[in-house]
Amino acid sequence: MQSLLLPAQESYLLLRILNGSFQALDSLKDQISVYFAQFFNSKSGLDLIDSRSISCDRNEKKEISDGEGEPRGAVFNALDAMLKGSLDRLKTMRESISWGHTGSSDAILETKYSSDITMIRALCLEGKLGTALWLWRTMVQQFRIPDVLTHNYLLNGLCKSGDLGRAEWLVKEMLRHGPSPTCATYNTLMSGYCLVNKVDKALDLFSTMADHGIRPNRVSCNILVHTLCQKGLLEDARMLLEKILEEDGSDGETSDLITSTILTDGYFKTGNMVEALTCWNDVFQRGIEVDVVAYNVMIHGFCLTGDINLVYKSLCEMFKSGHLPDIFTYNTLISNLCKSGKTNEACYVFSVMPRMGVPPDHLTYKMIIQGLCINGDALRANHFLSHMLEDSLIPKPLIWNVIIDAYGKCGDVEKAFSVKIKCFGHISSALQLHDEMLRRGCNPDIVTYTELLKCYCMRNKMEEAQELFFKGIKLLQPKVGAVNMWEEIIEVHVKDGFTVFLHIISWTPGVLAAIVM
């Protein structure tokens, strides 16, 4: 409880600041400087600058070191740190006071500890690493060291966000001050390396783990095998696996469904169906129980090889073994049906999903709408769009673009005058879609405008095209992509393209820059 008490002078200053009793900014500055000098000279027990403290923001850290040559900067940096520290302590104090009457202080500290580590873990899962690290630092400064699990959550968050620099730093911190890294810690860092394509570093870590007294496990192995498979290095993956298993000795743990799934998937994706099936049969021969993911890999594999009968056969086997299809299964199936032009079957499968307790997701809609549009069925695609909106799923620009494009393409196929009139109607539908996008807070992107321009250009409606072009430029805040729109006009209508070019020349420098790029 001692650390909760505020030194008298500090609290006095703090109170005065909070009460706003300083009359002028200058006097504030002076008092701060004086206080700051006293603070440093007296070397009071405040743990403002802890050796373990890290900066959540790198610039912040840089400022502090830059400030050495500039006393005023240093003063304010230190003041920031001081105020923050004081506020933190006040918060802690207030919390403990409000709980003080209900239980013993040990119980309070324990509750606080577990609520803090729960908070860190939740923040990491939400990807709020800055806040998570801040809370971590706060705890460390109060000598309340989070457990390994929490450290691993932090590490995982850093790795998933691609911040390998801080991930490495965190592991070093753990080695220096504890808690000691576990196998999961090293595995997390390994998969982080793989994520940013530093496979050599991952391999390096794999072979040096033992130096820290941690033996790589099955997960470590799978991480590497998976990465090698992703790169198409199937043979290397297989060799590595064999080598590891050899060194490991036969502790009966040679069969791992996940390893087999990774390899099967890898073989299917590189077009080696024979090896894929060998892998799969191997699993069955060993009597390993197969799970939904493994079935999905098989179903996807047969989709790739075009064996629709084997796809359905696998589905039947899946049902027979008591596994129900999940969202991946349905999406794989729908994707395949759409690609082979069987949109009716795809729509049927779609209708089955909610009844089987698996509601369609963004991907399902995307594939079915795209499939219908490729088939020229803009009307039905639009129907699914409404369905999607009813499901409270906000379509990404791509979906809108695909439908706009489908409307535009109608004119390409049918040339009769009467149909042309109908297509003009579709142009207005396209514009309606565009307006609906804006209304729903979905920003049209460069492709949206390019598609709309195509609609106009195909029908020689160059004035509208130009108008839309400028509208798009304005809304998009010119990017490199603007060149696409520009090219679209030129390509379709060379002569008028020159007129547009003249218009652009007289446009703002920002637009010009975009065009020149």
Place this chain on the structure above:
DNA sequence: CTAGGGTTAG
């Protein structure tokens, strides 16, 4: 969901 496998692709 402390770490490892599966669905798309303007």
